Amino acid sequence: MLVKQNLIEFTNKIPSHVTLVAVSKTKPIVDIQEAYNAGQRVFGENKIQEMAAKHEALPKDIQWHMIGHLQSNKVKYMAHFVDLIHGVDSLKTLKEINKQAQKHNRIIPCLLQAKIAKEETKFGLSFEKIEEILASDEFAALKNIKVTGLMGMASFSSDDQIVSEEFKRLKLFYNKMNANGAGFSILSMGMSGDFKLAINNGSNMIRVGSAIFGARNYIA
Ligand SMILES: *Cc1c(COP(=O)(O)O)cnc(C)c1O
Secondary structure, eight states, X not given: OHHHHHHHHHHHHSOTTSEEEEEOTTOOHHHHHHHHHTTOOEEEESOHHHHHHHHHHSOTTOEEEEOXXXXXXXXXXXXXXXXXXXXXXXXXXXXXXXXHHHHTTOOEEEEEEEEOSSOTTOOOBOHHHHHHHHHSHHHHTOTTEEEEEEEEEOOOOSOHHHHHHHHHHHHHHHHHHHHTTOOXXXXXXXXXXXXXXXXXXXXXXXXXXXXXXXOOOSOO
């Protein structure tokens, strides 16, 4: 019951133009089913094989988003069903997704992950690199992927101003790309701890795990 309650409370907190990705990584099928029964249809996972197993076990109208860092050799396990891949941070990975999507006659939507945090550990591309990839002939040749927007993770900081500035930078870049014809519709930023700041700074897709499903227990 707790998941259902959390989900309803959470959904009431966010504006209707913001898509909630319920991040169910490490959580059991029963928890996801409970969220599903409460009306949630978009779920995010960060491990391809875990997501594939859950896709097999759960209702087929769930939209599965891959939010984790990708290993190219595992893209094949999700190419037939994944709805959106958030964390793409190289042309090489885009090529692999394209190749696997082609086998299933699909066009897979992808978000490029921009590095906006100062921390060394965060993956992601510089804004310059994103522009370079999108302008390249190699990218233009990839017919089975579509870059529909950008994703970013802010610094883990208790300083709201730092976090807001990072989100704002990405929103401005997103706007600039669209002014230049990128045709983006998704800006994925914000998690349990910073979704409010993300929405205030232009996010239209948030990835929320612990606020819905409770803290993750990585030992279990
Ligand atoms: C785990 C994860 C989230 C959700 O984190 P919470 O703090 O539990 O909301 C969001 N985005 C990514 C990329 C993640 O790996």
